[in-house]
Amino acid sequence: MPKLLAVPNIDKFAHLISEQRKICKPIEGEEEQKDVIVIKESKKDMMKEYERAALRLDKAKLVLRRLIDVQKAKARASKDDPLELRSPVTKDALVAEVARQLCVNIAPENLHLPVPLATLGEYEVPLRLPRSIPLPEGKLNWTLKVKIRSR
Numbered sequence: 001m002p003k004l005l006a007v008p009n010i011d012k013f014a015h016l017i018s019e020q021r022k023i024c025k026p027i028e029g030e031e032e033q034k035d036v037i038v039i040k041e042s043k044k045d046m047m048k049e050y051e052r053a054a055l056r057l058d059k060a061k062l063v064l065r066r067l068i069d070v071q072k073a074k075a076r077a078s079k080d081d082p083l084e085l086r087s088p089v090t091k092d093a094l095v096a097e098v099a100r101q102l103c104v105n106i107a108p109e110n111l112h113l114p115v116p117l118a119t120l121g122e123y124e125v126p127l128r129l130p131r132s133i134p135l136p137e138g139k140l141n142w143t144l145k146v147k148i149r150s151r
Contacts, residue, residue: 047132053104054133054142060102061145064089068120068150088116089148094125098144111144122147 007013041049067086091108099105112126127142135142 051133054129055136056102057098057104057127057144058136058142061147062097062101063147063149064097065149065151082119082121083150084119085148088118090116094146117146117148120148120150
């Protein structure tokens with residue numbers, strides 16, 4: 001409102017708006033360009049984006065907070081036994097959390113998780129990414145670090 005880019009819908013501003021339209025009216029014969037040009041991304045740009053996403057996945061640590069099963073926690077034999085979760089963490093839950101926390105969209109097929117994660121702790125979930133994405137120095141494969149904590 002200070003720059004009069006937006007004004008209240010009152011009659012006293014109607015005159016002001018009509019005057020501004022007269023001033024900003026395009027000159028006749030000179031048409032405004034209404035076509036939108038879509039620039040397609042090249043394969044190099046796409047590969048660079050994939051590499052950045054893969055590096056972000058490899059360097060980040062995904063932290064999930066889940067409820068534990070209290071009855072099984074009381075019945076465990078020793079303090080060294082891991083606490084079990086009420087509901088295990090599946091591939092779909094990991095994909096959703098990666099999109100939410102790390103802003104990277106991955107497909108469930110890209111995660112190698114044969115069995116859902118059922119206990120608290122830290123895990124390294126292998127990623128299945130295309131071979132065309134180069135691995136960082138000293139790495140044998142892509143991994144996603146996941147830490148599951150209790151609430």
